Amino acid sequence: MTDNKQTILAVRDLKVDFTTPDGTVNAVKGIDLDIRTGETLAVVGESGSGKSQTMMAIMGLLAKNGGVRGSATYRGQELVGLAPDQLNKVRGAKVTMIFQEPMTSLDPLYKIGRQIAEPILYHRGGSRAEARARVLELLELVGIPEPERRIDSYPHELSGGQRQRVMIAMALANEPDILIADEPTTALDVTIQAQILALLRSLQRRFGMAIVLITHDLGIVRHFAERVVVMRRGELVEQGATQEIFERPQSDYTKMLLAAEPHGRKAPPPETAPVILEGRNVVVDFQIGGGLFSGGKRYFRGVDGVTLRLHEGQTIGVVGESGSGKSTLGRALLRLIHSEGIYRFGSTDISRLDRKQMRPLRKEMQLVFQDPYGSLSPRQTVGEVITEGLMVHEPGLSRADRDRRAMAALEEVGLDPAARNRYPHEFSGGQRQRIAIARAIILKPRVVILDEPTSALDRSVQGQVIDLLRTLQQSHKLSYIFISHDLSVVRAISDYLVVMKDGKIVEQGDTQDIFDAPQDAYTKALIGAAFSI
Amino acid sequence: MIAFVLRRLGSAVPTLFIVVTISFFLMRFAPGGPFNLERPLPPATMENLMRTYQLDQPLWRQYITYLSNAVTGDFGPSYIYKDNTVAELIGKGLPYSIELGFYALLLALVGGVTMGTIAALRQNSVLDFSIMSLATVGTTIPNFVVGPVLTLIFAIMLSLLPAGGWGDGSLSFLILPMIALALPQLAVFARLTRGSMIEALHADHIRTARAYGLPARVVVVTHAMRGAMLPVVSYLAPCAAALMTGSAVVETIFTIPGVGRYFVLGALNRDYTLVMGTVVLIAIFVIVFNLVVDILYGLLDPRVRHD
Numbered sequence: 006m007t008d009n010k011q012t013i014l015a016v017r018d019l020k021v022d023f024t025t026p027d028g029t030v031n032a033v034k035g036i037d038l039d040i041r042t043g044e045t046l047a048v049v050g051e052s053g054s055g056k057s058q059t060m061m062a063i064m065g066l067l068a069k070n071g072g073v074r075g076s077a078t079y080r081g082q083e084l085v086g087l088a089p090d091q092l093n094k095v096r097g098a099k100v101t102m103i104f105q106e107p108m109t110s111l112d113p114l115y116k117i118g119r120q121i122a123e124p125i126l127y128h129r130g131g132s133r134a135e136a137r138a139r140v141l142e143l144l145e146l147v148g149i150p151e152p153e154r155r156i157d158s159y160p161h162e163l164s165g166g167q168r169q170r171v172m173i174a175m176a177l178a179n180e181p182d183i184l185i186a187d188e189p190t191t192a193l194d195v196t197i198q199a200q201i202l203a204l205l206r207s208l209q210r211r212f213g214m215a216i217v218l219i220t221h222d223l224g225i226v227r228h229f230a231e232r233v234v235v236m237r238r239g240e241l242v243e244q245g246a247t248q249e250i251f252e253r254p255q256s257d258y259t260k261m262l263l264a265a266e267p268h269g270r271k272a273p274p275p276e277t278a279p280v281i282l283e284g285r286n287v288v289v290d291f292q293i294g295g296g297l298f299s300g301g302k303r304y305f306r307g308v309d310g311v312t313l314r315l316h317e318g319q320t321i322g323v324v325g326e327s328g329s330g331k332s333t334l335g336r337a338l339l340r341l342i343h344s345e346g347i348y349r350f351g352s353t354d355i356s357r358l359d360r361k362q363m364r365p366l367r368k369e370m371q372l373v374f375q376d377p378y379g380s381l382s383p384r385q386t387v388g389e390v391i392t393e394g395l396m397v398h399e400p401g402l403s404r405a406d407r408d409r410r411a412m413a414a415l416e417e418v419g420l421d422p423a424a425r426n427r428y429p430h431e432f433s434g435g436q437r438q439r440i441a442i443a444r445a446i447i448l449k450p451r452v453v454i455l456d457e458p459t460s461a462l463d464r465s466v467q468g469q470v471i472d473l474l475r476t477l478q479q480s481h482k483l484s485y486i487f488i489s490h491d492l493s494v495v496r497a498i499s500d501y502l503v504v505m506k507d508g509k510i511v512e513q514g515d516t517q518d519i520f521d522a523p524q525d526a527y528t529k530a531l532i533g534a535a536f537s538i
Numbered sequence: 539m540i541a542f543v544l545r546r547l548g549s550a551v552p553t554l555f556i557v558v559t560i561s562f563f564l565m566r567f568a569p570g571g572p573f574n575l576e577r578p579l580p581p582a583t584m585e586n587l588m589r590t591y592q593l594d595q596p597l598w599r600q601y602i603t604y605l606s607n608a609v610t611g612d613f614g615p616s617y618i619y620k621d622n623t624v625a626e627l628i629g630k631g632l633p634y635s636i637e638l639g640f641y642a643l644l645l646a647l648v649g650g651v652t653m654g655t656i657a658a659l660r661q662n663s664v665l666d667f668s669i670m671s672l673a674t675v676g677t678t679i680p681n682f683v684v685g686p687v688l689t690l691i692f693a694i695m696l697s698l699l700p701a702g703g704w705g706d707g708s709l710s711f712l713i714l715p716m717i718a719l720a721l722p723q724l725a726v727f728a729r730l731t732r733g734s735m736i737e738a739l740h741a742d743h744i745r746t747a748r749a750y751g752l753p754a755r756v757v758v759v760t761h762a763m764r765g766a767m768l769p770v771v772s773y774l775a776p777c778a779a780a781l782m783t784g785s786a787v788v789e790t791i792f793t794i795p796g797v798g799r800y801f802v803l804g805a806l807n808r809d810y811t812l813v814m815g816t817v818v819l820i821a822i823f824v825i826v827f828n829l830v831v832d833i834l835y836g837l838l839d840p841r842v843r844h845d
Contacts, residue, residue, distance in 0.1 A: 064749055066745055069661075089754065090753070093751035093752070094751065097749060097750030097751030101749070101750065104742065104745070109741065109742040110745075110746045112743040112746075113743070113839070113840070114761075114838065114839060115761075123747075123756075124751060124752065127753070159840040161840070172746075175750065
């Protein structure tokens with residue numbers, strides 16, 4: 006950190022409040038922050054820490070019920086309370102922003118060329134042809150292949166990584182002083198994450214803008230930022246040079262965050278453990294296109310000849326990037342989608358069973374989904390959600406018995422049994438995932454397939470859920486298939502690892518062995534990207 | 539695009555066939571017939587009539603005859619308007635209904651979308667609540683009340699506009715029936731627009747547009763409106779078909795010689811051929827407007843473009 010760097014954005018006693026029907030929520034409770042020319046500042050915190058809202062407030066992007074007080078001066082100009090047309094001269098030109106959701110941050114109805122050109126035309130003027138030339142230059146710069154062709158693409162025709170590159174092109178268009186990147190890589194695959202961060206770094210070197218990186222991922226911070234600000238519940242907990250923070254964290258919260266990386270390892274089950282679930286030569290084809298009047302059907306092979314054996318007490322980690330077929334494989338193993346191959350559950354051949362014949366076995370094989378917000382019905386109480394399976398599989402139970410089971414299950418996942426009378430929206434993400442786990446274990450299954458169960462959660466909450474899954478595995482003798490793109494979580498929880506790419510297994514074996522000495526080039530790239538950014 | 543249109547028109551044939559078949563038999567299974575009058579006809583006359591209109595034939599034969607005639611555009615004679623064929627009746631009335639319906643659609647669309655957008659931009663304000671209450675009133679008051687009230691105020695009390703009839707077809711004759719016809723649809727458009735506009739304004743890409751300093755007008759009109767229009771456009775098809783095939787109530791109140799009353803009159807009098815003709819007409823309108831809307835939708839939204 007050099008002292009000759011000039012402060013270009015000074016935030017003083019910034020407060021953000023939201024008026025809600027339940028009263029005022031103080032999202033940001035008065036923070037001071039300096040952003041200096043050309044530096045990389047990381048703002049770190051878990052969800053609800055106010056890290057994004059701080060930046061939204063500066064940019065004048067708060068939701069309608071949000072109010073901001075305090076001061077944020079950009080080169081001496083006060084941004085808080087600035088008239089919209091004045092603010093519009095700063096944002097998009099001097100201070101730009103890229104967002105977490107590359108899939109939705111671009112307008113789906115316009116070509117990307119036009120969307121990048123818009124801020125150029127508004128801030129700099131000039132003709133459409135000049136703007137187009139500049140857009141081509143920018144697309145080239147952010148590494149979009151064939152810019153002349155891509156400039157006329159719509160967002161849905163690009164991958165997530167490419168869309169984020171388009172956003173970066175937009176952010177760079179007017180050569181900003183400050184680029185705010187709000188969780189820019191969270192929604193992307195690890196190898197793409199690494200590329201995007203490398204791109205940001207090289208662009209920063211070339212153009213010298215300051216980057217404010219808002220993130221919950223400390224791994225990124227360590228390799229990317231010069232200074233770190235740690236936020237919690239709307240307050241600034243700690244700030245300092247990156248190395249200082251990582252080596253000598255002062256506050257307990259920072260220490261906790263640093264220690265929240267998933268830890269622990271799982272020992273493999275004994276060699277004699279019988280196979281409980283097996284799929285041989287699993288093939289899943291998806292039909293794309295084809296309808297009553299449109300002629301030829303085409304197929305996309307989601308899973309391509311995968312063989313997997315889950316032993317009793319084992320946890321198989323299935324990793325791969327989006328589109329690798331890992332979730333599809335999980336659903337095929339549970340016979341939830343149409344697929345080819347030979348499937349066995351214990352000693353039973355379940356390959357040819359129809360839906361009705363599968364039903365008694367469903368109790369034994371449960372599924373927990375990624376999205377704890379979408380996978381619980383918002384119109385059922387938690388008690389109804391978790392006892393629904395009991396109504397089907399143990400119809401003889403009385404209402405009181407079901408209630409008792411619900412209380413026991415909730416207690417087991419670390420929730421207050423009184424929670425059963427409340428609705429899912431009253432719970433946090435981590436608590437909802439606990440509810441989803443309770444729904445699975447209440448049936449006393451033998452196999453649970455966990456499809457990205459921790460991906461939507463904060464690191465510290467992730468750790469708790471993983472500990473819970475471990476405890477339950479032991480007390481209920483469960484076997485898990487743990488599907489995830491998060492290698493550090495998989496390393497902590499699984500004893501056997503399967504790496505998938507394009508529907509095929511590229512490498513499999515003992516988790517520790519693969520992490521220590523990956524054989525396949527793709528596995529190497531994956532592990533490299535996950536632990537070096 | 540051309541292939542898409544041809545394919546859709548091709549699929550319209552079985553749709554029409556099914557519509558014709560179902561309504562043909564439903565109509566016949568309803569009790570009564572076109573010549574069952576309050577004072578029964580002498581048996582000989584009845585028999586004569588039945589023979590003339592081939593109603594003495596077995597049902598399946600009547601069905602085949604009807605189908606093969608309909609294919610050639612012959613929808614048979616009307617039973618109640620004895621001097622006219624169904625095709626003539628519809629041919630005479632349809633231009634009036636289409637013209638009136640078109641203006642009503644325009645009014646409903648422009649008025650509804652404008653009101654809905656204003657309401658969305660001023661969400662939860664007094665203006666929003668007033669527009670939405672007005673919309674509720676528009677949907678709840680039936681047009682057989684709106685029509686006479688409009689006539690009473692503007693034609694009789696203020697003497698500003700004619701009370702009914704088509705006259706020379708000038709705008710003054712159209713205004714009142716157009717309003718009566720458009721009001722409920724206008725309310726639906728306002729509601730739809732408000733809902734989808736509020737959603738569109740909360741979209742991530744709107745936040746992006748604002749973050750890049752685009753003026754509010756551009757954010758709203760270019761980025762929010764276009765996306766918000768998608769559900770509105772979807773509703774356009776059934777709405778246009780309903781408005782342009784005439785409204786029995788509005789056309790009766792304002793004595794407009796459209797086709798709206800034929801469906802009701804035909805159904806009440808068991809005028810089989812007239813009802814069938816009207817059903818086919820409505821079905822064709824629905825199919826055509828659905829196609830138009832799908833093409834419009836593709837123009838608005840590149841994700842569902844048909845190429």
